[in-house]
Amino acid sequence: MTAISAHNDAPSRTAAAVVPAIDLKGVTKTYPGRDGKATHALGPVDLRIDPGSFVSVVGPSGCGKSTLLRLVAGLEMPDTGTMQRYGTPLEGPSHEVGIVFQEHVLFPWTSVLDNVLLPADVLALPKAAARERALKLLELTGLKDFAHQRPQALSGGMKQRAAFCRAMISDPRLLLLDEPFGALDALTREELSLELSRLWQELGRAALLITHDIEEAILLGDRVLIMSERPGTIRADITIDLPRPRDADTVKLPRFQEIKNQIRDIIFNRTGG
């Protein structure tokens, strides 16, 4: 456990009457089309994420995964259904939620540290504490020596680490990750997945990860949700009973391969799903 988190939600994962981090019921989303042809993108979806738990989502391209994440982020509202975040109606964005997208959006004209501090300025967090936290996060992610450099000095993987630090600056209870490693090469991707797994355990936050990579979904997740073709619904909810902490050897475990095959069979319709 680290000193930079105000509280660790992980222990409540075992509590019976826990208030979910996220609770969606009967949520649907349809986008109006320019030609009058609407796209039913999502749902109905029921989704519960417990505090401190890590949920990965995989599914075919265009099935509504990012739509689901944007709804949970409060960046969009559903057409039907109810959404709650930590027991209160989810009606918009919140500083309790940190988001990392595939494309890091770091400003080239300012330092890595100032990029990480950006949300702290927007949220008017106390300056000295935010700076201390930013430096701690940069240290945790191996970027401390680059704090005063411009983002151009960072590799792709390092930029995503900086984006992660920025998402965590407000000490959010929920982390949303939309293909955060999608633009990286396979090796960096696996390295960052393992690093994220370690950080997630240390920070004890709830997380929702959207990914196309089944191994990444398993390596990080307590659960892997498999979505159907559009309109996306949740076809399967697989509990990942692999021990933690997970490392590079986890993927070699027979159980890992078993789960991977089970998920592939559902996705490629080789079982009833």
Ligand SMILES: Nc1ncnc2c1ncn2[C@@H]1O[C@H](COP(=O)(O)OP(=O)(O)OP(=O)(O)O)[C@@H](O)[C@H]1O
């Ligand atoms: N703002 C929007 N306006 C209109 N249609 C949209 C909008 N956002 C998404 N869609 C449509 O909704 C459907 C689901 O899109 P979404 O991006 O959620 O899928 P996805 O599963 O994340 O896709 P991918 O895996 O390819 O990133 C798609 O058909 C997409 O074209």
